[in-house]
Amino acid sequence: MDRIRVLLIDDEPGFTRMLKLNLERRGFEVRVENDGATAHSVAREFLPNFIFLDVIMPDVDGGEVASKIRSDPGLKEVPIVFLTAGVSKEATRVKGNVIGNETYLAKPASVDEVVRCIEKSLGKKAGIGSRSL
């Protein structure tokens, strides 16, 4: 049983640090990247099962990072959820967090919401961050 690997891409170190602590305690393996410009290369190296991606970042924003990851044959199947302060909970409530073709989770979210979001994206019910790969 390998742990589920989650990559957190967000330019707020305090945010990624707190989320990493919470997710690791729930059994996930977490890698943090605070720079959009190097996020793609980190993803290629870490090979995550799931990616949380901030939308508004300096230099290279979330949209650009998502585009690079999706055009990478080794990463294109990895689910990406945009975890952002730029949308409201009301907006994300519509059609199970999907706006357009993208999935969003509005900040601030509780750890339970974050874990539910990962489980839903990976089609998994157990609340432990591990699975048979």
Add this chain to the structure above:
Amino acid sequence: MTQEYLVAHRSWQAWGVLAAGMAFTGLLGAYILSLLGQSANVERLVAQRTEELHRANEETKSAQLQLVQAAKLESVGRLAAGVAHEVKNPLAVILFAIDYLKESVDSKDPNVPTALNDAREAVVRADAVIRALLDFSTGAELTPSVQDVNDVLQKALLLVRHAITKAHILVVEEFEEGLPPAMLDTNKFEQVLVNLFINAIDAMPNGGRLTVRTRQERLKGVGPEVGARRTDRFRVDVSVIVVEIEDTGTGIEEGAQARLFDPFFTTKSPGKGTGLGLAVCKSIIALHGGTVGIANKEGGGGARATVVMRSVRPQGEGTTDG
């Protein structure tokens, strides 16, 4: 003989002069009368033009006020969007930290869980205020579609079912059958309805009756927001859908009536309302081209919220009314 002729001749001349004089006087009188008539006409025209100018002036003033209001809202919108991003990120960090501490702190002090819960609720409340501010200022984007108002009402009632049951409130649905559809952004309209329902529920802490009523109505006479001027929301004789939400609660206090839709005005206890709910409702309904009002019921015993929306004509009969 010659003298007699002359006398007679002069007499004819005198008659002639007299007749000409009378004719002239008559013509002069007629001319003066015509002038007087024209003067009355001119006065009537001046009065009419003055009234039109006055009305145009009022419309211009109203349009100017609307422009100022729109500019203010735009500024608030820009500010709110910036504030939302800058504040939501720290809130997210605090929320994750609280969640982490809740599972980590093993203290014998019973106040620790209380303190963490209070902190968590404070974050949720701050987030609610920011969300409401965003809704208030950035609600300009509607995604309207043709909807059955009765259906949307029923869905909105489902969302507050828990609060209704908890407060021991009886719901009475008086939905008119065959109601014409309306162009609605269902999410935003649902948000308005939920807000009005919650206000009604909060006004009945000891239980009561929530009546939700719909009907189609043809606006017959000129009234507030109804008329022929450009600034009037509805034209006389258009078909509208009226939604009424009535409670049997405490009613609206006298001083509060005029300020109900003002941003940050609330009669709820601290922490229960952001004071933006009704301001958001008004903004959303106005975007739909409708009106919303709240008043105490005739004879007291609760309040009634009334939403008036334009209806859509049945297929094949053209576009929206009004």
